[in-house]
Amino acid sequence: MxxxxxxxxxxxxxxxxxxxxxxxxxxxxxxxxxxxxxxxxxxxxxxxxxxxxxxxxxxxxxxxxxxxxxxxxxxxxxxxxxxxxxxxxxxxxxxxxxxxxxxxxxxxxxxxxxxxxxxxxxxxxxxxxxxxxxxxxxxxxxxxxxxxSNKYNYRVHKLKLAFKNLPASFKGMRIVQISDIHSGSFANREAVLKGIQLINSQKADLVLFTGDLVNDRADEMKHWMDVFSQIKAPMGVYSTLGNHDYGDYYPWPDKTPNGYSAMQHANLERLKSIHGELGWKLMMNENVILERNGERIALLGVENWSALKRFPRYGDLKRAYEGVSHIPFKILMSHDPTHWDAQIRPEFPDIALTLAGHTHGMQFGVEIPGLKWSPAQYFYKEWAGLYKSGDQHLYVNRGFGFLGYPGRVGVLPEITVIELA
Known part of the structure; x- marks a missing residue:
């Protein structure tokens, strides 16, 4: 009424x-x-x-x-x-x-x-x-x-980043980052498959996905499992959760006055299992050691952590950091870029590279030589591309998928290729 x-x-x-x-x-x-x-x-x-x-x-x-x-x-x-x-x-x-x-x-x-x-x-x-x-x-x-017409117009962004603490065995390592798939928005299977083929054609050593696999519900992946399971890399595919993965924005019919929903909890558990079925290792406030020729680097992954009150804060970086303080080079996957200024830089200065997504670059903007603008910059200090502070780097992926507006203007869907040097 x-x-x-x-x-x-x-x-x-x-x-x-x-x-x-x-x-x-x-x-x-x-x-x-x-x-x-x-x-x-x-x-x-x-x-x-x-x-x-x-x-x-x-x-x-x-x-x-x-x-x-x-x-x-x-x-x-x-x-x-x-x-x-x-x-x-x-x-x-x-x-x-x-x-x-x-x-x-x-x-x-x-x-x-x-x-x-x-x-x-x-x-x-x-x-x-x-x-x-x-x-x-x-x-x-x-x-x-x-x-x-641009929502499946994938663009590969390549960059080479040099780090003084990177072990020699990892120099030349290629990392592909993708983010914000939002599978519930997709309707063109052939176009998405071309995006997956473009990812695999980069011949990455490691693929990292930084959250928002779905819009709200795990069953959005039902028709896309055989598509995204094709993503492969010799050193593995690792992933994290984004704010949309928790189902917080969906009107679950069994939600109690205190906010609990058994259906939402089951949905999240199902989504976690989907990552494994895709062949991806979901990082839930944890870390893994990657080795080459006896040398090691640490990969950390946290659940969604935002400095903005309107987004959830489930991440626990201190827990993810446990046991790797002695590893000289660390990469962190954290969905929301506001995490970088709010906690990562001030409290964990030895995390050399942080990979984030979340903003989509607002799916609207202008990116030409000499001019980079989007409404996203009025909401996020770091909203697309590479940012640096001292020895620390942040890269914000523009997103593989789309949400809300079924299109892209100026800020196209992105596949990031980072070569470590």
């Missing part, structure tokens, strides 16, 4: 937004031929009404039970349209404020000055702002829609 009531207010808001933005559309085409105007109006209101009807009916369609990829597309398209229209509305608001100021000057000035509307490139200021708003909103909408 409450969700239906909320949807009514949302529909009213969206309808008012549609009416407001339509003024810009009408201004844009008012000098066009009648046929062009009619087509523009019909197209605008057909899409808008379809969006409004969908939003109004969502509470009654049990959309939570839809296949995840269909649900994500429907919700994302609606959100893209709303965001684009809100951007147009910003420009219209600027024009409304400008015209309001002009009206006040004319009304209260004793000299009754004549304030010219002004012309920019043959357009009045209002026409210019309306068109600029439509271009900005349409450009954003087109960009987000284009991003749908």
């Amino acid at each position: 409450r969700s239906g009531f909320n949807s009514i207010f949302l529909v009213i808001f969206l309808l008012l937004l549609d009416i407001h933005v339509f003024q810009a559309v009408r201004t844009m085409v008012y000098m066009s031929a009648p046929r062009v105007r009619n087509i523009s109006y019909i197209l605008y209101w057909s899409v808008s009404i379809l969006c409004l009807v969908t939003v109004a009916l969502l509470p009654y369609l049990k959309w939570e039970t839809w296949p995840s990829h269909i649900r994500s597309y429907v919700i994302t398209i609606i959100m893209c349209l709303v965001i684009a229209k809100l951007l147009v509305a910003v420009f219209l608001l600027i024009d409304d404020l400008r015209r309001g100021v002009v009206w006040l000057i004319r009304k209260f000035s004793s000299e009754k000055p004549v304030v010219a509307e002004g012309v920019v490139n043959g357009l009045t200021r209002s026409q210019f702002l309306n068109r600029l708003g439509l271009i900005a909103g349409g450009g954003l909408l087109g960009t987000l829609m284009y991003g749908f």
Whole structure:
């Protein structure tokens, strides 16, 4: 009942937004031929009404039970349209404020000055702002829609890192890092298989997965076991858990008032076993010693640990560190990059390399020579790529999969190859 009531207010808001933005559309085409105007109006209101009807009916369609990829597309398209229209509305608001100021000057000035509307490139200021708003909103909408085609467009990022404490036998060792698979979002088996083949083609000595195998539930992996079990490496495949792996965001029907759910607990235990069935060694606040020619390095893996209160903190780095203080070179897998500044650097300065994921680079941004930007940087100090402090390094993988928005713009899905030197 409450969700239906909320949807009514949302529909009213969206309808008012549609009416407001339509003024810009009408201004844009008012000098066009009648046929062009009619087509523009019909197209605008057909899409808008379809969006409004969908939003109004969502509470009654049990959309939570839809296949995840269909649900994500429907919700994302609606959100893209709303965001684009809100951007147009910003420009219209600027024009409304400008015209309001002009009206006040004319009304209260004793000299009754004549304030010219002004012309920019043959357009009045209002026409210019309306068109600029439509271009900005349409450009954003087109960009987000284009991003749908990039969600399986895997990119290999290669880097060579030198460490003074690295034993000679491990120089030249190749590590592949992947992160944030989110198997519940996948719908294209062939595309994902190409990503797995790309991973194996790197001929890594060691493969490390830094969490978020699923969105919420272990059964999301049911149709992907034979795909991800193909990932192999001579020194093994190791993994950790991410915040989504615990099922904390899923509405388990048996959850008690104190937050316990037997179904959620069983789901987590099943997910842990899946790692083993894939042939991966799940690191639960523990470590393993890797040997070459009698020389050793330590690999540590912790459960999810975040410095942000909205994410769970199950990791225990002190426990994972036990028994390896004498090993000169250590690699840590920790899903959330905020762990690095909050605990790893200040308390464990001998951990040379930390591998994280989690941010996805917000799946939206610009990464070109001389410019690296994403909304993720306003939430995370370290959000994508390599970071260094003294002798310590952090690498934040941009994610193999996707969540929520079924696409990528600028920040593409990543397979990281690190060569130790």
